[in-house]
Amino acid sequence: MPRPCGSAAVKLGGSLVTVKDRPYTVRGEALAGASRILAAYWRSGGRRLIVVHGGGSFGHYEVDTLRGELGARDLPAAAAPRIQGAMLRLAARVVEALRGAGLPASLHTTHTICECRECRYTPLLRDLGEGLVPVAYGDAVPCRGGLVIVSGDQLVVEAGLEAGVDCIVFTIDAPGVLDGEGRVIGELGPGDPVPRLGGAAHDVTGGLEAKVEWARRAAAGGARVYITGLGGLLKVLEGGRAGTRIVV
């Protein structure tokens, strides 16, 4: 008998909510669909929910463009506001969609939570305690003259574990982690190799390999962890199986 997730942290992949190879383009339908699913889950019992989204064709593209312009992989702190500006436009669209579906979504700017890669989740936990749905997102954080990109994957795992949620779910633009033949891998254990994908355009936070690494930390921290497509999201939140379960 499946046990529903009493509380959850859900990552909306950048490739899911944006057209990843078309700059600054939101996938409005996918975003609205994800919002409806999350609202249905949340309404079904006053559950605690954290939502995090990725950079997609906003953040990743802006980083790529800046690297080209400046001719350097390491960007200066002065470049952070331009990346933040692109991400804020996407984040505003995401919270609007979540609110449109009826969720009391409360957005937190990443560089306010994080100092370099060290993030502090107190404001998100406070929101949970107040019955709100805190929203965070991957973004550039100035760090000792340079900048770091704090990924949405990091944020969803760390915030989820600190809040003690039952489930941490990564949604991506595929039904799960796929093997060489394009079939969904039902379960990925600690020793299992991560299939190398073609590599999404403009991914500056390590792609699938880094995501699985974060997913494994989430599982090691005690959460039930899935990587799934939008089609599997509600099923997983309700305690069913869909996509790829990450186990330790």
Next chain:
Amino acid sequence: MPRPCGSAAVKLGGSLVTVKDRPYTVRGEALAGASRILAAYWRSGGRRLIVVHGGGSFGHYEVDTLRGELGARDLPAAAAPRIQGAMLRLAARVVEALRGAGLPASLHTTHTICECRECRYTPLLRDLGEGLVPVAYGDAVPCRGGLVIVSGDQLVVEAGLEAGVDCIVFTIDAPGVLDGEGRVIGELGPGDPVPRLGGAAHDVTGGLEAKVEWARRAAAGGARVYITGLGGLLKVLEGGRAGTRIVV
């Protein structure tokens, strides 16, 4: 010989950057003008600058509307996201204008900085150290089941004093604090009464009286403090006199 402000915290009044009695309406020209002035000041010497803005016809109006809908003055925490949503739209416009003028503006969500009325300015100070221009704004913060409105006046004074800036300047939609005959009061001392204004529409943070109270705290904290119109802003930042100086 006037001494320029080596560093400054500037509040852009809600009545200056929005049409305060017309819901959700930005005064684009005033906002662009203010951004150009701040950029000119900032460029003239790598100075440290904090920018804060008010709620105007976004935040104040939303609070008024919610109070009407709910039939209560005290709003529940669940109402915070709607106010935050309105304020985020205004804040995004402000940072876009500041960036358009060439400032590396970095926006911080209020409820991420503040727990009830206690705010933590570490992320803004970090930005200053990185050569960026941190931006904050008045907004709703959930607080023990209810919510509080943290004003931009509070934020600009506390952040400015914590950063140890030379000058804290409040810009408003008038050339300064006016007396009964509409003349600018050049200096407002500790014992001087604050003129009662007609009262701006939709002001939920105490109007001029509260502003002068915060300005006095700023002056007591050691900053040079002015309340002035947009026309006086650059003059004051360059060490001249314009509008109303608040002294203790």
